[in-house]
Each structure stands twice: as structure tokens, then as C-alpha cells.
Amino acid sequence: MSEVSAREADGLVYASLAQLLRLEQPAQHLGFSSRQPLGSILAGQHNSRLRGRGLNFEELRRYQPGDDLRHIDWRVSLRQGKPFVRSFSEERDRPALILVDQRMDMFFGSKRSLKSCTAAELAALAAWMVFHSGDRVGGLVFNDQQIERIAPLRSRQRIEQLCAVIIRQNHALAADNPDIDSRGQLDKVLHECLALANHDHLICIISDFAGTTPQTLKLLRQLAAHNDVIALQVYDPIALSIPQNGHLLITQGELQVELAVGRKQVHKPLSAFSSGRLREVAELLRRSRIPLLMISTGEETLPQLRFELGKYSGPSR
Template identity: 50%
Template sequence: MALSLSALGRSKGIARPHGTAAGPDKGVHVATEDLVALEAQARDFGFLAKRPVDRLLAGRHSSHRRGRGLAFEELRNYLPGDDIRSIDWRVTARSGKPFVRIYDEERDRPALIVVDQRMNMFFGSRLKMKSVSAAETAALCAWRVMALGDRVGGFIFNDSDIDERVPQHSRAAVIGFAGALAKQNGELAADLEVERGTGQLDLVLEKVAAVAHHDHLVIVISDFEGHGPRTRDLLLRLTVSNDVIAMLVYDPFMLDLPEKGEIVVSGGNLQVELAMGHGKVRSGITDFAKRHGDALLAWQQELGLPMLLVSAAEETAPQLRRTLGQLAWRQRRR
């Protein structure tokens, strides 16, 4: 679908995807039933554990903590404080020194899905709004986690509210998560006046860090607008003892700007008209987008944080199968 510059002006800088045969709201907002229906498409992808293992997410995962589970890890010398029940008496008798058998405790890995529904996500130039792509990505991940045997919950946030959902393993819980997500998504509108603070992303990550002390799967779905040093520090804190995946939702408009015409952009109450035929305007927008993207993708190397791209100009489910499949392939080669 081609970008309509006049639609940009009418919508205060929000590029709205054109209506389709499915209805004028298709791609602009998403309903609970749309997110529930994605259960059928939540297949053929998984989430790898942080440590190398022989399988994808399958409901139970090797923990970072030691315990008396089913997966044997090593045989070593007895140390003061070891549980005497772990002593291998046969090896001890043969060697004359006490040895213990160490196991990896197998545990459920609850998932926390963090979904951005701030006003900055209400932008889309071709197929759908970034907010819709984020909501679909979250629903697909939630359905997949539940199908593979783990509990799922998360945080849905906009410019003023944060809705926390405690991890549970049930269809009802995922449907409730989808309903809360659709509610915040439906509140987004071009004429919505909000206080656009810069700290909401960090605030929700602080709440996530307070819950995910260890052995969680944390999936952050956002365009990461307003990120800064604090955002980086919080993500680093989460990656120390959890499996963290960041999904960067973007719209290709910034990568392929129109060569002529005017657009109206808005940061809330203030609106500015930009002449796209002006070279300095185009290069300024392009440079900003490139700096933003480069800074986020650098976290991949700096923090060891997978940063997966989700385009609002493509269908969501095929992208997830492709990008998460590539992530699994890369981690297996390490």
C-alpha cells in the first residue's frame, strides 16, 4: 500500500495504513478476537535457553541454580556444605575420597512479555501500525510459550499506565492478556493528547527487574523510543540471570522517505510541517533514524542481547518464524 501524504496531514503526523476489504480499521487497531485467533499461527518457533542445551523451549529448562533434578551434570570432590545425599558411595569407595554427583535442577521458566503501546507506536505507513505489530507479536509469543508448557504473563504499557499480568499457564490467562492488550491498543488515536514523558520505558523495565530475579524469559517488544543509559543498565541487569530477547518494531517509512510533498509531524500539542523535497530535512530524518537503529543494534554485541527486527510493513507470524529460527541457528553454532 502506498503512503498517503494527505493522510499524514489529517492525522497530525500519524501515517495511517489505508483501509482494506477487511474494514477501514484493519491495521490501525486490533481486537481481542484477532489476538486470540493468532493461537493457530503460533507454531514452528521457539526460544532458546541462555546456556547451550540440546532442545528449544519445551516447558522445562535447565536452571542456573544447582539441585537434585534429573539432568546429571558432573562428578566432583565433596565440599563442606554439600548435601550428603548427593555423595556417590561407589566412586567414594573406589577412590578413598568423598565424591558427589551434581545435577541441574529442571524448572519451569516463566515468561514476561513487555509490550509498548505508547503514542509513538501509533505510526504505520503501509500495512499496519507499529502498535498493532507489537500487539500481534506479543500474542504470538504468549500463545507459543503456553503451548510449550510454561507460564506466561507480562507488562502492557502506554504513556501513562502499566498493566501487570502475573505469569499463569492457562488459555484463560492468555485471553485475558490479549484483552488487556487490545484495550490499550484501542485507546490510541491520532487526536489523543498525552503527556509524552521520556521515562515510561525505563519505569516498566524497573518493574520487570523487580519481578524477574532469575530464570525468566523476558521479551521486550517496542520501538525503544526514549531509550538511554538507564535503559541499557536495566537490560544488562535483566540479562545477568534471565533469558532476554528484544524485538525492535519499526516502520520502513524512515528508511525510504518520499522525495516530495509535505508531512505534518506531532509530538503531542506541537505540530511541525516538514517539506520532504528539502535535502536537509530528508537527511536530518534519515540520520536520526540511523543513529537510533545503530545504538539499539549495538546492544546485541555490548550486552549479548538478541535484538530482532519486526517490520510493521509485513505480516507478523512469518517474521517471527524467520527471525526466531535464525536466532536458534546462530545460538546452536556457538
């Protein structure tokens, strides 16, 4: 029996390939578009707004009734004595790379699901969104030691391949895994991404952003200089609200630990660490001018992503 099939996948502790492939249908109603409702993080004249597709110049031709007057080339028109317009076509191809974190730090959850499972769901949703927008999809799936690369291609088979790699790494997570120093692994992934995406890519980073270094900001800025980059930070609700009293059950896969959070020596450092990490990541991404979407493990993934993107499934008005 394979390592993947040997583990019971409930979608909360371990994800399943069937679960990720089923997300195609709901993902069709979402999109990483620069045209978003006003309440969206991607809307407005924000420095981090996604560029969207560009326009390619096709030809200069005589004006025809119904042509957009903004496309009239006045210099040529005055020289020829007749109106001429510039014709453009929309760039149809914007490859996407989805960076998916499956490090041991993601194998954690205090409510509903583990961060590693939420990240897997987000990656599948992002892949299907890109596929249905007509673009190629690839990715980098990484754990504490390994980075697996999937070259962008527009096909369902490629998304299935990406999801299968995510599931393989997801099912390799276990509470008894050896403790590995993975500092700098996130930077290695960003280096790999820079080598693959020199310009005009959509880069979707799905992680808790643990292990950032002074180099991380530089790498993010380099990526964002010529690509559209969006960050989805997966966080556990414990980071926002540590109970004042009682006991807190912490889950890491099959391992569970109960903490007496009412004790000052437990509550104070735990609260400072959890909230401090969220603030650090938010500040890092703000400085790199990358849009940040925050997704909690304590709630269902799809409604959160729909809300964060400002996309609603009802009919447009």
C-alpha cells in the same frame, strides 16, 4: 458501547482480541529455544544466547546399562568400587514476562500497519509460544502514563487476559490524544520488571525503544544478569529507506500528513533521525548482550518472526 468495541479493528490500525487469539495455532510451530538452526540469531556460542531450561540434581544411584557415561560420578564410584551416576531432571518451569509497548510513539506507520498493531501481534505470538512450551505467561503492558501488570500463570484465560489488556490500550490510542511527555517510561517498565523477575524468567521486550536514557543500559544488564532477555524492535520501513523524491504519506491513526521528501530541508533531517534511532537501539542492545530481533511494520508479522527465530514449519531432516 465500550471503548474497545466502538473502534473498528482491521488489524492494521487497531488490533482485535479475536485476531490475537487466532495466533495460537501458528505460534505452536515457533519457540524461544536455545536449540536453533545455524542461521538463527539465537544459535551458536553467542554471548546473548538464551540459556534454556536448566537441570536439577535428583539423586545418586547405581549405574544401569544405557545410562549416560558423562553422568558417572567418578569419586563416588572409586570410593564404593562400583559405578554410580548422578540423576538429573529438567527444570520445567520458566515464567515469562512479555513487555508490550503501546505508547503514542507506536501509533505510527507509513506502510501496511501501525507499530502498535505489530507489537500487539508479536505479544500474542510470544504468549502462545511460551504457553505451548509448558511455561507460565504474564506481562507488563504500558502506554505513556500507565503500566498494567499481569502475573504469570499457565492458562488460556491468563493469555486472554493479557491480550485483552493489550487491546484496551491499543484502542485507547488516537491521533487527537493529548501530547504527554513520556520520557523515562521505558525505564519505569524495566524497573517494574526487575521487581517481578529476580531470576530465571524469560523477558520478552516488544517496543520501538523510543525514549531510552543512560539508565536504560544499566537496567537491561541487570535484567539479563539472571534472566533470559530477548528484544523485538518494531520499526517502520521508512527508517531504512527515505525516498529521494516525491511525497511521503505518513499515517498516525486517522491523521495523515504528506511530506515533500524531495526537499533537502525535509529529507536530510528525517533520514538522519530515522536511521540514527535504529543504530542507537542496536548498539544499546549489543552492549547489554541482549539478542535483537527486528520486525518491520511493512510486512506480515508471523513470517518475519519465523525467519528471525530461524524456525521453519517444514519437517525436520
